Amino acid sequence: MTELRRRMKEDLQLAGYSPRTVASYIDTVRVLANYYHRSPDLITEDEIRQFFLYMINERKSSASSITVYLCGIKFFYETTLKRTWQIFDLIKPLRTKRLPAVLSPEEVRIILKGITHPVYRIALTTIYACGLRVSEGVRLTVSDIDSRRQLLRVHNGKGGKDRYVHLADRPLELLRDYCRQHGIVTGFLFPHKDGHISCENLQVAFRKAVRSSSVDKPATVHTLRHSYATHLLESGEDIRVIKDLLGHTSITTTDIYTHVTGKIATRLHVNLNGMMDNLQP
Known part of the structure; x- marks a missing residue:
């Protein structure tokens, strides 16, 4: 590890960033250095300007990707190297708000059955069943399950926050059967070798099940979380x-999620018709 990389890593840790964000931000500076084939402390402000223009115009990077690069590179130059450059205030990625894909309850059952x-x-x-992020799901432990209160503890979620989510009867029953069948008493709920199953392997298994199913939607594991929220909203x-x-x-x-649920749109249509029935020409 180079001295600059070590200093940036320590600065990020002191600033309270998660290990995942630390790795992501360090990688943005690595990509910048590789682009110019030299140490990042020798790169100029104008060269950073050209790098982001390259990302926007040639790589056609998404707004979220540019934001990650901006945050990582800006942290390196402003915090680690103590350089304040105006270019970082100029870059403002154009954000688009895209609606997520959502599976119906039947489509969820079809895909899960194919795993x-x-x-x-x-x-x-x-x-x-709990509306989890994939990184939250793979890290669950047996002790996170509170069977008596039917709660699942999500530890160190996004932003380092813990939370509890309700565990319905059927998912709790399935987890109990699973633990009995696999002899899981303590430790990770979904173990693999010396740790837990990986997010990547879970994504691969899910994509394979989607491709082999009759579901024709661009679904990923995160789509399950979107679907959970939408189904709850549709249920009132x-x-x-x-x-x-x-x-x-x-x-x-x-x-x-108020924009992606069909049942709410249908209910709105009925309500609007009821409100407008007595309008006079």
Whole structure:
């Protein structure tokens, strides 16, 4: 590890960034250095400008990708190298708000049924049943299950936050059967070798099940989380409750699900018709 890389890593750790963000930000500086084939402390402000123009115009990078690069590179130059450059205030990626793909309950059942690996199947089932992020799901431990209160503890979620989510009767029953069959008493709920199953392997298994199913949607494991939230909203659950279950900081993040649920649109149409029936020409 180079001295600059070590210093940046330590600066990020002192600033309270998660290990995943630390690795991501360090990688952005590595890509920048490789682009110019020299140490990042020798790169000029104008060259950084040209690098981001390359990302926007040639690589056609998404707004979220550019934001990650901006945050990582800006941290390196402003915090580690103590250089304040105006270019970092100029770069403002154009954000687009795309609606997520959502599976129907029947489509969820079809895909989960196509997962042949028993550990992957129960892991994906739990992710859907509790609206988890894939990184939260793979790290679950046996002690995270509170059977008496029917709660699942999500440890160190996005932003380093813990939360509890409700565990319905059927998922709890499936988890109990799974633990008995596999002799899992302590440790990771979904073990693999010396740790837990990986996010990557779970994604591969899910994509394979989608491809072999009759479901024609661009679904990933994260789609299960979107579907969970949408199904709760369609069932009449309060959006503020859904916000807390998902671990969102702001209600505006959860509001996206009001735009993707067909049942709410149908109910709105009926309500509007009822309101407008007596309008006079």
